[in-house]
Structure formats: C-alpha cells, structure tokens
Amino acid sequence: MLRVHFTAEDLFDVTFATEPLPLVELALALVAWQRTDEPAVFGRWRGSVSRELPARARPLLDLLRPDGDNPPFVEPYAADLEEGLAAVRDAGSLLTPDQLRRAAVRAPGPASWLRALWDQDGEAWDVLDGALRAAHETVVAPQWTRIRQSFRADVAWRTRLLAGHGIRACLASIHPRAAWSGTVFEVGLPPDYEVRLGGRGLVLMPSVFWTGRPLLAGRPDGSHVLMYPALTPLPLAAPGTGGGALDALLGRTRAAVLQSLLERRTTSEVARDLAISLPSVSEHTRTLRAAGLITTERDGRAVLHSATVLGVDLLRSGG
Template identity: 40%
Template sequence: MLLPLFPRARYFADFLTPFEGVDGLEPALEAILATPDGQVNHEMARAARASRVPSWTSRVAEKPLRGDLVNLLRAYHRTVIAPHEEDIQETFQAERARHARNMLAEGTAGLLAGLSPAVRWRHPVLEVPDYPDENDVRLNGRGLLLIPSYFCWKSPIALADPGLPPVLVYSVHHVLTAACPQNEAALNALLGRTRAVILRAAVTGVTTSEAARRAGVSSGTATHHTTALRDSGLITTHRNANSALHTLTTLGAALLGRGAGTMTAGRGAPSGEAEGRSVDSVYDCGS
C-alpha cells in the first residue's frame, strides 16, 4: 500500500510529508488525517499524472482509507525505523555538531557551504546543480528550514507547493568503512584475528555457520567468539528457529569506523525522471 503513495517518481503528494513532522511522528500522522479532502484529491491527481499508480489511490481522501494509511505508517515506523532509531539519532547528533562548528567558525555562509556536496552557496543563492529541471524557490523573508534526512542519499529535495513553508531536505553525511591494511592489523591485534573477521562479517549480518566459514573455524569455536563479541556489546544476536543472525551494534560499528579508513558516501540511487517537489528529484529519497 505504501509504495504507490511514495514512489520513486517525479512527484508524490506533499500532504504525505507534512510540516508538522518537525514535532514527531504522531503530529505528522494527525496532520495527514486532518488534510482537507480537496487538497488530498488535487495532490493525488497530480501524482497520478506523474507516475502510474493503482486506481485505489484516487480514494485516499476518504477518511476510512486515510485512517488505514496512517495506521500502516505507524506500523511501518514501529517495524522498520524504530529498531534502528539509536543509530539514526547518533548520525543526526553528529550532523548537528558538524553544522554547529561550521556556523561558529564561518557564520551562516559556512553553514550553507558545508551542507552537502550536492549544494553550493553563492550569496545570495543556494544552488543545487544536479536538479534535472531548473526551478527557483524564493523565500520572500520566510526563512528556510533545513532538514537532514537519513534516507535521502543523492539530490536534496523541496516541497512542490510554493505556498508551503520552504524546506530543503538533504542527506546527512553517511560513513562507510574502507579497508586499510595497517588498521586491519591493529584491529586483529586488539580482538584477535578470528573475532576481527567475525566482527567485520557482521556488518551485513552473518549466521554462526557463515561466521565459522569466514573465519575458518568450527561452529562451536565461532559460537564462543560471537558470545564474547555480544557480551562486549559489539554485536547483537537475533534468533529465528535454529539459526542466529549476528549484526553490529552502534559500538561495534564505531569500532570498525575507527579501525578502518572512513569516507563520506552517497549511495548511487537509480536516477529517475524528475519534475516534482518544486526543486525536483524525489526519486532517491525514502522519507
């Protein structure tokens, strides 16, 4: 139900990303429910022109269907987002600290210049060169709300309706680990080679048997090492029937981040056609 409403397309309805979201999930969901029917119909008709959507989406203005949508958004958040909320919040805290340092050192110009590699500050204009279409957003004294997004990996986006409060949604600085022989040796010396191999394997999730194969040890020995890593707070284990999936904790990810070269990254999302959200390009953003 959610995919047709939030497509990787030239446009999706602005009422689904309400300004009230600055106060949290529940105020945003209440705003979705309270959106006037006429606005919902207008925006859903525009979405239907921008991409192929199921016929039922034209009835989203109906209160029972919108209630189902809100319940599903709440359930999706609980299932998909909430388990990772600690990591997401840590990323946001780092983003705030980075911008605060730029603001203190270089003022507003420094803050805007350091937002993202995808934007460029040339007083008095904030340029986003990668927008597929050229559009101007004129603030007219209204100010600009900057929204770092954990899910927007490429071009920043803005709302399509120029009458809405001006916002710019842009990607936080994500960090990926890159192999470095010297640091790899240091991590091996700290944890021991077997535990270091298993910890690295847990970046993408690893079962005990997979960890054993990666490290070249028996399943019993792998279990001993995963237990030690879990007891140290470096991995967490999710059990399902007869298997156990080991994944990194925030502490484990931080250790690997220090034990390997780091680089900021923007995932190459599929490029799509863009018209949309005023300054366009919503196709590579999830929320």
C-alpha cells in the same frame, strides 16, 4: 537546478531542526528503499527492507516515489507518530483534484484506492493509517536510536561549521554539486526549482535515508525546510554511543579514513592500511570531500587525498 534566493535577513536566519521527525524519515526511508543509487551503502539495508516490509505497508508506494517529490500531506512535520497520523487525517479535506491527478500518474499500482482517498472514503483512510503504522513499526521504530544519533551528530558538526566558517561553507558542504552565486544557493542537478525566501528564513534538516540532491519544502507559516543527506547515512551509523563523537558523526570506518588522511594518501594506500575495499574507500572519500573535510587531486594516474583544515579541526574536536 535548485536555486534558493537569500536576502540579507535570510542569511542571518538559518537554523537547524531540533529532532528528526518520524513520518518525514519514514517517507524518505521508503523513497531510499526504491532508489538504486549508493548500492555500496544502502544495498544490504534495501535487501532487509524488501524482506521485512509487510504487505499492509505497500499502498504507500503509490504515494511515495523514488525522486522524493511526494505529496506533503503524508509526511507532516510532527514530533511523534500519533501527532503525525492525526495531521495526515486532518489534511484529507484539503487535498485537491490536481494533487490526485499528479499522484495517480506517478503511482505504479491501480489508482482506485487513491481516488477513494481523495473522496474521503473512510475505508481508504484506514488503509493509509494502517500502512503508515506498519511501515513505521518495521522501518523506522527499530532504528530510531541510530536515526537520532546520526541526526544530532550531523547538526552538531554543521552548527560548528556555521559558527566557525559561515553560512556559505555550511550550506556548500551538504552536497557535492552545491555552490553559491552571489546570494543565491545552487545545486546543479535536475529538476529545476527556484524559491525566494523573502526574509522568512530557512530550516536545515538532515536525513539519514535521503541520498539525492537537497529537497526544499514550504511550511504553513511561509518558511522553508531544506532536507539534505546526513553525513552518516543509517547503514553506516554505528549502534550505541560507545564509539565517541567522531564515530557518531562519521561512522567508525569513515572516521578512520579521515584520520588516515592527515597524511596525503592514494585510494589504494587507504584501502590497504584500513583493510577495506577500493569501492568502499571511494564512497567514503566522496562524502568527506563533499563535506569539505578532504581534498582530492590527481598526480599522473594516482588519485591523492588529504585532510583539509576543516577535516583536521574536526579530528581535533572529536578527540
């Protein structure tokens, strides 16, 4: 279970990241590519990455594993690619033997190049630099407009949620298993990880690639970043901005699902009315429910969905 202890000061010091970060998104993209969850959303995208990812980028898979618990030095909080690559290089002298052992145990390939990396071998660091550049050029750069669009829409919505309903509702909306126990924020999924913020605040950062439970990472200044799945993952982010604010936040189909639930409907009725598959409706309603935008209840064998007050508020604000 993830447990984050807030002080009263921390509850007033929750902010959002201002922009997605290229190497953080790259790391989470490669993690998402190796995962097998949410195939209805990420399946086609994973197939595309499998075909297009160059061999030069493959050494990164020894560092970036599917659980997202990866060496922090390879995903620095840097605003652009070149700044991030420089930060990766600068971190080399700070790597410890314990970090090497951990990376080597998790790596699917031979650990010889990882040992060379930790030994500050110039050739190994050139391999890492080339792998990061090649992966970024293939996976992140072509999608950067959509990544920023989904990121900004998520931040805009949750900022509104924070202002209108408070920090508890805002954080509880980021994952279906998220809840509060007093001033402790909890997500009831392994592995166990517990942090006391101690008055240093928290930065929230949505990711269009991450699909697991929220990830908590420390920063050099002692504060923490909580990374969570954006409401609209990359494969559902509509290209361009012509669809309107609600489409940018939810994706066109998911926005239509929410719109249809202004009246209580079954999964089958939504699928029929919107001409989409039952698994697709289930995927969309799961995400909308996790965000507090709809409720779901059983009536005999039927599963009934309807928009919440938050969902109606979002539809009104999004036009």
